[in-house]
Amino acid sequence: MINPATTETSAIPLGAVDLTLAAGLVIAAGLISVVLRLKMEKRLLIASIRTVVQLLLVGYVLRWVFDLREIILILAFVALMIIAASREAVRRSRRTYRGMMLYALVTLTTSGLITTVTVTGIIIGAEPWYQPQYLIPLMGMVLGNSLNGISLALDSLLDQLCLKQDEVDMLLALGASRWEAARDILAESIRRGMIPIINTMMVVGIVSLPGMMTGQILQGADPAEAVKYQIVVMFMIAAATTLGCMGVVLWSYWHLFTPQHQLNVRAIHRRHE
């Protein structure tokens, strides 16, 4: 078990001037965009404003949330996070079908809770397991990564089912069960969903230091201690993403193939932008 009490808090506090200086870096990037006519300055500006507003808001919200002691309120907050993540996961794919959001919701709830609660309750051993300081940020990391994986997996799945409809039909026509006809596409979709997290795991510590670990080190924590946390977090995210991708792909398979072993490709439609 990792002892949460060992991390010291001796970070140098940041003032308004420091934040303004950081903004200067983005403004410089924006100026380059103007000079080179990349037309990215507007999007950069919007993204920067959103970053500031969203993070300030979440800072205040987290202060409030971390003071919560009622399990119902904490879980309600987690539920909100899951709903937002599901919506985002579903919105990112180019095609959709009726009920996709529900499947994403069920999958994220299951995979998110299983992995996060295992970490807070058993590995970190927070007392109680729903202590918001641990549960909320970890859940956030799990959801952020899972939704990325899930949206990639869904996008790939629906794309392939539409593009390879004839292939699937041909296999079904030659006596394949729906599982036999779909298996390659399902596997490929799950694989696509897992590429980002696998890539991250492959280079972690070599190319980049993960945000959470960097944060802890900046806060003055012993790097060896921060590494332990990071390993736990990476495994938690990898497990959640894998479960999430598999869950949402299998649910979709079950939804889009009928018991008569037909591919119901008509259920899939393009998202209206």
Added chain:
Amino acid sequence: MTMQFDQLSITDLAVHAGERVILDQIDIELKPGKIVAVTGPSGCGKTSLLRVIAGLDPRVSGEVRFNSHTPDDIGWPKFRRQVVFLHQRPVMLEATVEENLERPHHHHAVGGRFDQTQATARLTQAGMKEGILSQAARTLSIGEQQRISLIRALLIEPAVLLLDEPTSALDEDAKAAIEEMILQEVAKRLLAVLVVTHDRQQALRFCTEPLDLATHVVREGRSFD
């Protein structure tokens, strides 16, 4: 896993395009060694008819029975390995010809091992060389792909073939080769064939029974009987 085949009976079948009925009251009885040619105005739903029979598209009304069993009784994969639908344009997997021919034998409902000697014999019979086995299937001409698609179906020894305009994209030579292969199979092991064609000459040349869908076309909810 060959199954004794007595007949494929299609009773009072309707074909839908979305919510709308486009064909109705279709009765077909297909016995071993028979070739039924389905003709009809273009766009009347000939392809959909075959797809509904094969169960690739949902059947709203009517009945399909293999011997006396429904596909639900037999299990859809087992039904479809006996009643094989072939797409109008051949569908090849992104793989070699050999892998394409072998693939159905991995399906649980098909069973049996892929017999490479038999595959080679059939390729030769269809005017192709053995070397083609190692070629990428999608790089071949449509005519060659069509023959491979037919061989792939014949290698699993189905009782019935549902052919959708099997020669529409082909030149005369390739057309003759396909027709020859089908006729041989019908003569040799009493394969039954339901073939959709817009080519009346082919229908006459080919079939033992014609079925003109013109009388089954439904417009504005009424049938032209």
